[in-house]
Amino acid sequence: MSRREMIQRRRSGRFMGRRHELAVFRENLSEGAGSEGYQFLFHVRGLAGVGKSTLVRRWEELAREMGAVTAVVGDGVHSVPEAMEAISTQFGQQGCVLKGFDKHLAVYRQKQHEVDAASVLQEIAAAQGSESGASSGEGAEVIPASGSSLFIAQSSLVGLGLVPGVGALASAVNPQLVAAGMDRARAVLSARLRSADDVRLVLSPVEVLSPVLLEDLGAVVGRRPWVVLFFDTYERTAPLLDRWLRDVMVSEVYGEVPVNVVTVIAGQGRLDPVCWGDHLDLVCEVPLDVFTDDEARALLAARGVIDEEVTEVILRASGRLPVLLDALALGRPQALEEVGDPADTVVSRFLKWENDPQRRAAILACALPLQLNADIYQAAMPASEPGDEGYGWLRRLPFVTEEAGACRYHDVIRSQVLRLQRTHSPAQWADRHARLSEAFRQWRTAQEQGLEPRNFWDDRAWREHLLNETYHQLCARPRHALAEALEQTVHACDHGPEVCRRWARMLIQAGDDSESSTLADIGRRLHDAVGTSNDSADSVAVLLSLPELRTTGRALAHAVRASDHHNHGRHSSALGDYTAALRINPALARAYAGRALTYGVLGRYGEALVDFDRGIEMDPQDTWAINERGLTYHLMGRYDEALTDYNHVLELHPQDTAAIKRRGALHRLAGRYEDALLDLNRAISLEPDEGWMLSTRGQVHCLMGRYGEALVDFDRGIEMDPQDTWAINERGLTYHLMGRYDEALTDYNHVLELHPQNGWAAVYRSETHRHMGRYDEALADLSRAIELGMDEGWCRYQYAIALRCSGAGGAAEHLASAVAVYLATIEGSSNNEETLSAQGNLVVVLCAVPDWGRAYEMTVQFLAAGPSAFRVQELVDDLNDLQRALPVEAEKLEPILRQCQDALAAETSA
Numbered sequence: 058m059s060r061r062e063m064i065q066r067r068r069s070g071r072f073m074g075r076r077h078e079l080a081v082f083r084e085n086l087s088e089g090a091g092s093e094g095y096q097f098l099f100h101v102r103g104l105a106g107v108g109k110s111t112l113v114r115r116w117e118e119l120a121r122e123m124g125a126v127t128a129v130v131g132d133g134v135h136s137v138p139e140a141m142e143a144i145s146t147q148f149g150q151q152g153c154v155l156k157g158f159d160k161h162l163a164v165y166r167q168k169q170h171e172v173d174a175a176s177v178l179q180e181i182a183a184a185q186g187s188e189s190g191a192s193s194g195e196g197a198e199v200i201p202a203s204g205s206s207l208f209i210a211q212s213s214l215v216g217l218g219l220v221p222g223v224g225a226l227a228s229a230v231n232p233q234l235v236a237a238g239m240d241r242a243r244a245v246l247s248a249r250l251r252s253a254d255d256v257r258l259v260l261s262p263v264e265v266l267s268p269v270l271l272e273d274l275g276a277v278v279g280r281r282p283w284v285v286l287f288f289d290t291y292e293r294t295a296p297l298l299d300r301w302l303r304d305v306m307v308s309e310v311y312g313e314v315p316v317n318v319v320t321v322i323a324g325q326g327r328l329d330p331v332c333w334g335d336h337l338d339l340v341c342e343v344p345l346d347v348f349t350d351d352e353a354r355a356l357l358a359a360r361g362v363i364d365e366e367v368t369e370v371i372l373r374a375s376g377r378l379p380v381l382l383d384a385l386a387l388g389r390p391q392a393l394e395e396v397g398d399p400a401d402t403v404v405s406r407f408l409k410w411e412n413d414p415q416r417r418a419a420i421l422a423c424a425l426p427l428q429l430n431a432d433i434y435q436a437a438m439p440a441s442e443p444g445d446e447g448y449g450w451l452r453r454l455p456f457v458t459e460e461a462g463a464c465r466y467h468d469v470i471r472s473q474v475l476r477l478q479r480t481h482s483p484a485q486w487a488d489r490h491a492r493l494s495e496a497f498r499q500w501r502t503a504q505e506q507g508l509e510p511r512n513f514w515d516d517r518a519w520r521e522h523l524l525n526e527t528y529h530q531l532c533a534r535p536r537h538a539l540a541e542a543l544e545q546t547v548h549a550c551d552h553g554p555e556v557c558r559r560w561a562r563m564l565i566q567a568g569d570d571s572e573s574s575t576l577a578d579i580g581r582r583l584h585d586a587v588g589t590s591n592d593s594a595d596s597v598a599v600l601l602s603l604p605e606l607r608t609t610g611r612a613l614a615h616a617v618r619a620s621d622h623h624n625h626g627r628h629s630s631a632l633g634d635y636t637a638a639l640r641i642n643p644a645l646a647r648a649y650a651g652r653a654l655t656y657g658v659l660g661r662y663g664e665a666l667v668d669f670d671r672g673i674e675m676d677p678q679d680t681w682a683i684n685e686r687g688l689t690y691h692l693m694g695r696y697d698e699a700l701t702d703y704n705h706v707l708e709l710h711p712q713d714t715a716a717i718k719r720r721g722a723l724h725r726l727a728g729r730y731e732d733a734l735l736d737l738n739r740a741i742s743l744e745p746d747e748g749w750m751l752s753t754r755g756q757v758h759c760l761m762g763r764y765g766e767a768l769v770d771f772d773r774g775i776e777m778d779p780q781d782t783w784a785i786n787e788r789g790l791t792y793h794l795m796g797r798y799d800e801a802l803t804d805y806n807h808v809l810e811l812h813p814q815n816g817w818a819a820v821y822r823s824e825t826h827r828h829m830g831r832y833d834e835a836l837a838d839l840s841r842a843i844e845l846g847m848d849e850g851w852c853r854y855q856y857a858i859a860l861r862c863s864g865a866g867g868a869a870e871h872l873a874s875a876v877a878v879y880l881a882t883i884e885g886s887s888n889n890e891e892t893l894s895a896q897g898n899l900v901v902v903l904c905a906v907p908d909w910g911r912a913y914e915m916t917v918q919f920l921a922a923g924p925s926a927f928r929v930q931e932l933v934d935d936l937n938d939l940q941r942a943l944p945v946e947a948e949k950l951e952p953i954l955r956q957c958q959d960a961l962a963a964e965t966s967a
Contacts (some may be wrong), residue, residue: 075112075352077345082116086123086283090317096341097316098306101323103345104467108379109323112345125283125319132293137301138165141270141292148277155273161266168259177581227550234426263301267311278315291324294787299332307336326453347377347469360386367391375470397705419447420454424474425489427528427566428543429457429464436496437489448567473572487533494529497522499685511679514548520556524563531567535576544610546583547600548591551617555594558587579603594619612642616651623655631655646675650682657689665689674843680706684716694889714740718750722755728926728964730761738942748777752784758793760930767791782808786818786952793825801825823855827942831861850878850895854902858942875902893924897932900953909949916953926964933957 078101086795101109117127128147132139142162146153147487258265278284288298306309306320322328328340348356350372357368363755367390375382423429423435429437434448451457452464466474479486501522505513513519513742527545530538542564549560561584568577578597586595597618604615619634635652638645647671656665669686673679687702700723721736737754744750755770771788775781789804805822808815823838841858843849853875857868879899886892896919903912921928936954939945 071534075108075115075345077116078345079119081341081343083119083123086125086319089281096920097789099317099319099341099343100328100337101321101343101345102325102327103468103668104378105325106378107345107347109345111379113287113321115322116284117287118318120283120285122399123283124281125285126128126151126277127283127285127287127402129287129289130294132290134294134297136297137265138162139267140288140298140301142695144270151275153281155270155277158270158273161269165258165262165266179785193465202389209510225921229840263506264311266330269304271305271312273458274318275313275315278317282317283502284318285319286318286325289323291322292326293324294552295324299329303332303336307339311390334514348379348382353377353382356382357386361389363389364391378469416447416450419451419642421474421478422489423451424466424478425529425532426493427465427525432500433493433496436493439492472569479570479572490529490533494526497526497529501526516550520549520552528563528567531564531569531573531576535567535571535573536907539605540607543579543600543603543606544613547606547610547614548615549601549930550596550614551620554587554593554596557593558584561587561596572782592625594618597621608615608641612638612645612648615641616645616648619648619655620651623651623658623753628655628659644675646672646679646682648672649675650679650685653682653689654685657685657692662693678709680710680713680716685717686718688719691723691880692888692890694893698728699723704738712743714743717743718753721753725757725760726925726927728930728961730757733757746777748774748781748784750774751777752781752787755784755791756787759794759950760927764791764795767867780811782812782815785811786815786821789818789825790821793821793828794896798825798829814845816842816847819845820847820852820855823859824938827855827859827862830862832859832865836858846896849900850875850882851898853878853896854905857905858939861943869906872902874907876906889922893919893922893928896922897924897928898935900932901935903938904945904950905943905952906938907945907949909946913953916956920960926961929960929964933961 082099085094088095090097098446101112104110113129126148127311128144130140130143141158145158145162148155149159151294164411170856180475244668244780274284275473288294288302291298302320302322306314306318320712330337330338333340347353353372353375354368357363357371362368362371368892369380371386371390419434419438425432426437427454429448431448434451438447446631452459454542457464457466465471478489482899501519504516504519504522508516523545527538527542531542546557546560546564550557561580565577565584566580568580582599583596586599587593588595597614601611601614601618615638617635619631619638620629622628622634624915632652632655635648635655638648639652642648649668653665653668653672656662656668666689667685669682672682673686676682683702684706687699687706690696690699690702700720703716703720703723706713707720710716717736717740719739721733724730724736734754734757737750741750751770752774755767758764758767758770768788768791771784771791774784775788778784785804787810789801789808792798792801792804802822802825805818808818809822812818814823816946819838819842823835823842826832826838836856836859839852839859843852853871857871857875858868859873860868875900877896879902882895883892883899886895896915899911902916903909906912919932933954936950936957940947940950
């Protein structure tokens with residue numbers, strides 16, 4: 058065994074973790090080039106210290122074990138020719154000399170000495186200056202660059218970036234201007250060198266050397282099963298190598314690459330999408346993160362760290378970052394006091410490439426915010442000049458990632474940087490967080506311009522400013538800021554589980570970052586309580602259990618939980634929590650309004666109105682409460698009072714679509730169809746994608762007899778929501794009224810396919826079947842509707858009509874049953890609308906019996922109760938349908954119809 062083999066074996070035995078990554082690489086080589094799933098371009102990426110270089114070394118060992126010739130190019134190269142030279146040197150050490158390339162490289166080195174690169178620099182600088190001056194001079198003639206010069210200037214090597222000593226200049230000049238001076242540069246070189254080939258070699262060494270390198274690689278792969286090229290520390294060399302490597306490996310700009318050449322790129326960041334964008338599908342990404350818990354424990358055990366408490370401390374302190382795990386385990390600590398602090402190690406590792414004091418300070422200061430943008434950077438670094446390149450530079454750092462337009466540090470790196478600052482200077486730590494908290498407070502205040510106070514929490518930007526403001530307050534002074542933070546968290550719970558989870562995570566983060574176990578524990582309990590459900594009752598219960606929650610927050614928490622109980626149908630619990638909230642804070646207007654809403658759902662309209670009145674008296678601008686009180690009046694049949702409330706809402710907020718839609722519905726019930734259309738048109742203009750409103754307007758058009766316009770609206774509404782069975786039902790009814798019975802049946806059938814329990818579709822379909830003379834089908838539909846719990850009185854009436862139309866007996870029994878149902882409803886109902894509906898339907902049934910005397914008396918009673926125009930028109934339509942279906946006595950029906958038509962005329966003139 059050679060010494061090298063011995064070292065390799067020991068390294069293999071010491072390599073911990075990354076089993077999946079090792080298996081991926083091993084299997085790729087084992088399956089053979091060109092096999093299904095074969096990868097020829099790997100990209101290993103991850104933070105510094107995550108083990109990229111260690112994995113690269115292990116992959117190299119695996120490749121050599123499988124007969125590969127390998128080369129590793131690190132950050133010691135400073136140009137593409139140097140990278141190629143490093144590959145050639147390592148191949149030669151393994152017995153695979155690249156003779157052709159070495160020969161050309163030697164010529165290149167020799168010609169370099171023959172050319173004074175400074176003169177080339179001066180010539181190009183002069184070209185740039187002259188072209189700039191010419192282009193700025195009035196009427197000056199600009200001599201265009203030749204095509205070949207422009208190509209080179211815009212090539213993958215950024216113009217003259219690879220000519221020795223010219224890279225820095227080329228990166229600072231406009232490629233168009235550089236191209237304009239390339240021909241002059243050729244003239245300078247031609248005067249010093251013997252041939253055009255030599256000029257091309259010095260001017261564009263990559264173009265000359267790359268094809269030779271690939272030709273020699275072709276000879277190597279004929280003798281060895283694999284060639285594997287590793288480019289490590291790529292975050293340092295990418296500006297030099299990116300485009301060349303892309304052109305070699307995937308674009309074949311310099312010739313064909315043998316299929317068994319595998320390339321591995323290892324760096325901290327992602328590949329440049331501008332450079333690699335069209336080829337990223339060919340790259341096998343191998344992202345490395347911190348070790349898993351099992352991998353980290355295995356590494357510690359291998360280093361002799363076996364005490365569980367020590368292990369837990371190291372895992373927490375290191376964030377399972379391999380380099381820190383290894384550093385902390387190096388001394389084999391067996392007691393807690395022997396565990397070092399890795400913060401200095403991490404920070405020094407990530408700052409080692411940065412010598413600028415201002416930038417080092419920026420890295421430290423900008424770790425404090427949860428996320429970064431240019432404004433937050435300025436607040437964290439107030440000494441920097443606005444608009445400078447500081448933020449642009451910072452966001453390109455490998456441990457900084459972009460998320461939705463903002464940036465954030467990697468969690469492990471950020472935690473170590475924060476720990477370093479918190480322990481080194483607690484006073485400075487508190488001051489910096491206080492400064493950031495004030496910055497977010499100012500941004501939050503600015504965001505409030507143009508917002509109603511009641512709508513602050515609905516604004517996402519405002520919420521984010523408050524969350525960050527609260528986070529920095531907690532970091533600066535955890536105990537003093539906790540009570541206010543908890544009350545804000547109650548508001549977060551009120552705005553849905555996602556907002557609540559966001560705040561819970563913020564509390565956890567603030568607790569961890571400030572080393573407040575109390576705060577972190579509250580955040581974790583809250584996060585666990587939120588879970589994945591839409592029910593916030595459990596999370597509010599956590600907050601109510603905390604003694605730190607002050608009185609105002611406690612009352613609000615009861616009201617928030619009550620709202621959640623209400624939304625989930627737990628109405629008794631909702632009433633209990635609303636009452637508890639008012640017991641703590643009798644001035645909490647939202648608790649009155651919320652309890653009123655729950656009373657309304659329970660049909661306790663009188664109690665609902667009392668609470669709505671109290672809440673609105675406390676907060677006269679609460680348009681939601683006024684709107685809901687209007688709906689309560691609406692449901693009670695007190696339309697004038699409902700209309701007053703809707704109008705009041707729209708005086709306060711003219712764009713309130715809920716009030717516009719409800720007022721439109723009220724106008725529809727009152728038979729004021731033109732007014733209803735005005736409101737619906739306005740609502741649709743505000744919410745054009747709301748299919749329900751289009752269908753509602755279609756219903757109004759149908760009531761006005763504008764069937765064509767109704768169908769247009771129904772079609773558009775159903776197109777927006779193909780599952781809207783109400784709209785499909787109403788379109789079917791429109792087809793029915795137009796006499797297009799087949800299309801009506803198609804819609805009713807569709808509704809019953811989507812929702813077999815839809816009783817109204819069965820009732821509507823029965824009427825269409827009856828009009829088509831399909832009495833058996835009509836009777837079957839009515840039986841189904843009765844089983845589904847539909848209005849039994851109306852179904853019995855329709856059943857009787859179908860029996861009479863078919864000539865069958867038994868109609869009288871069903872009509873008597875219908876009369877009994879409606880009489881019981883009128884006697885027992887306390888709901889005005891329900892009573893009016895029963896009275897109108899009873900008139901129709903009595904006409905069908907026929908019992909003309911009682912029918913006339915019920916008509917008088919019905920009209921005296923003040924029904925809406927919609928209800929009266931509904932009665933007229935049903936009586937006309939009865940007259941079409943059966944041979945009723947017209948002279949007996951005429952007085953009843955005249956009474957209804959007079960009432961409609963009076964309503965219209967009013």
